[in-house]
Amino acid sequence: MCERQRIYERRFIDDQDPPWTDSDVLQEYHFCNVYRRLDYTTQHLLDEVLTRENDRDVFFNTVIYRFFNRPKTFQSIGGFTPVDRFDPDGMCHALRLYEEDHPLFSSAYRVTTHSWADSDSKAVNIVKGIIRDDLLANFDYYCESVLEAESMEDAFEVLCELNGVGEFLAYEMVIDLNYELLPFSENDFVNIGPGSSSGLMIIFNEVHEDWLHWMVDRQEDLFAEFDLTFPYWEKRLTLRSFEHALCEYQKFVGIKEQDEVRRKFSPRDHAQDTLEDFA
Structure with a gap:
């Protein structure tokens, strides 16, 4: 999650030239943004x-x-x-x-x-x-x-x-x-999709909504535990953010450890909005 968000910032905020990461998997394959609304x-x-x-x-x-x-x-x-x-x-x-x-x-x-x-x-x-x-x-x-x-x-x-x-x-x-149009928080409700379910199984060996709440509640401590500083641009990551990221995580693991065939990454030519446009 940290490295994927840093890729976004290096590419669109800092306007750096590729490669935007040292990770071979993240360089070569397509992954969604941690913040869904940036996709x-x-x-x-x-x-x-x-x-x-x-x-x-x-x-x-x-x-x-x-x-x-x-x-x-x-x-x-x-x-x-x-x-x-x-x-x-x-x-x-x-x-x-x-x-x-x-x-x-x-x-x-x-x-x-x-x-x-x-x-x-x-x-x-x-x-x-x-x-x-x-x-x-x-x-x-x-x-x-x-x-x-x-x-x-x-x-x-x-x-x-x-x-x-x-x-x-x-x-x-x-x-x-x-x-x-709706007034709710992304922490009010979550639907665990099939990709997210696979991600939960890899990490926790079970699929249960409680683990998503656990990650939301302890996110700062978890990043610190792995000596990571997440580049936040909103207040905190939500249930939707972690549900979304778990799906991307299981894709990462499948490519890195099981040689799964996935969609390759090709930079788009479109003018993508930056974080400032949403903040």
Whole structure:
């Protein structure tokens, strides 16, 4: 976690030339940032969706965005779209054209392959079978129940009711919405995903939420125990931060100790926001 955050600072704050680390694994392979909101896909969502004025439209576009989780795919369908201007046929047509030369979905996680709209196209099944036939058909219920939820867990459980949205994707969406629209702390609720579960097993030999709380509560002492000074840019790391980092940790261990084949790192050409933009 310390070295990954230092890589970010060396690259984007100090404007150093690569390599930004002595770690062969971190040099050669792709790892998400410790602070999730610094990742490229989340930054794009913050810039293009979450800061818009209409909360209903923000909720609608956040759900669409995370199904594909690729900024360029989102741009190919016209970007931010008010809910009352949603055109499923037009969106499917745009996705078919874009798919001829580009991947539609991020490799960060898998989304549903169920034939929600009886189509052989995953994109069509999502746009028509999920967005049109479930989210839009029951939009007032979903939107109001999430945005007026009394807890992060309540909002998460409503999102889980959506066709094709399991616990992993629901947690991604509720964390996104919590950046701007929801009032909760990332320490209020955590959903332990499969990657994080593997990380917990490596370290503690069991999967239990208590260990995440233990790391949050003792984080300064733990860094000091290993003679590390974490380069904080927010007050403290949260349950979400450790859940997120445990997933990256199990990837690191798999590459270093088991020669797992993972996505290689290639610096992007985009202009990424810096820590100051968020602080």
